[in-house]
Amino acid sequence: MKSLIDILDLSVEEIDSLLDTALDIIANPKKYSEVCHGKKLATLFFEPSTRTRLSFEAAMMELGGNVIGFSEASSSSASKGESVADTAKVISCYADIIAMRHPKEGAPLVASMNASIPVINAGDGGHNHPTQTLADLLTIKREKGHFDGLTVGFCGDLKFGRTVHSLINALSRYTGIKFVLISPDELKLPGYVIRDVIEKNGLPYLETRSLEEVMPELDILYMTRVQGERFFSEEEYLRLRDSYILDTEKLKSAKEDLVIMHPLPRVNEISVSVDRDPRACYFKQVLNGKFVRMALILKLLTEAGTI
């Protein structure tokens, strides 16, 4: 049974074909509106994430399917101490596919090892969130038309940001990508990601503390949240914070076709005035997330022989 737990579970060809399906869904929504008729998606959310859950549920509904599930652990049998493995076995009797979010790392893998239906990891703690990465990839694909040869800047918290690590992993499999890593020293990309992913694929990268300095080079700017609690002192945080806030002033030197991305929710790292800039793509990412989840549900149900 094929599941999606880690973005690297998918080959480059599989990702390309998923993105093509998503583009076809966008172009011909009617063609797909009944393909999952009579099928059920179970959203098992052991911790609340309204945004991700609604994206999955909207995706299944637009495919003509139905949705069952729970949105927090306290309203599920987990609160009575049922194991993830047992939950997966039980839900396999009711549903055709599972989307699971869990605060513990590896819980969706455990579910996939025990379920008789496909499992999609909808986020396991700070570990993996492959459908966010697919949404990011679809956004780049729609805005740029390709991945090869892009200069991609990541800005903010590159140490703890799982979406950043995952997207770097996925992009590293394309050719000619250049990474620009913009962060304070405290929040630099971990050495193992640089070593095992970027350097292993022979890709060039640049580490810098200054967003303004590298702005003119960038084709993509992926912003993340810089959280106060990651710093040793309040003064240090306040001193650094402003240099990692994107505003219209900083964007003046950027390319005209820059693509500005953010996994959302944002706090203040992108000024609201940027929203009116046509280069702002973070709300498009949300929409793309639904389309790519539709493509993924379709792929997994087809491979399972369910549809």
Place this chain on the structure above:
Amino acid sequence: MKIDSIINGIVIDHITAGSGMKLYGLLGLDELDCSVALIRNVASRKTGKKDIIKIDADIPVSFDVIGYVDPGITVNIIKDGVITEKKTIELPETLTNVIKCKNPRCITTVEQELDHVFKLVDRDTKTYRCIYCEAKAE
């Protein structure tokens, strides 16, 4: 038991000198009823010194544990006084319940029934990662 004359049993040879005791514990040999000999600092032509473990019974031993602790060990299976099988143990691809995941955010910390499984990700550096959370084995 005469340590040189095992009729039916297992001889674990070429253990790195000093690792014998650790392996003895990990294999759970202290719980066996049969005779077990741990011989330390035996002269070895190859490495100068080595440890040897001799078990006077044909019990199932986990080659994964052996390979993880000390790759390069030879295991001799002895039947009716002769060596019937000689295996050089390599670093195993997976370790099941040999080591525990220490990442507090890992699902194995809340679900005690789960097997602790580690996969070899780099043979050169002997790096294992938890299959659930990808934390490195220490």
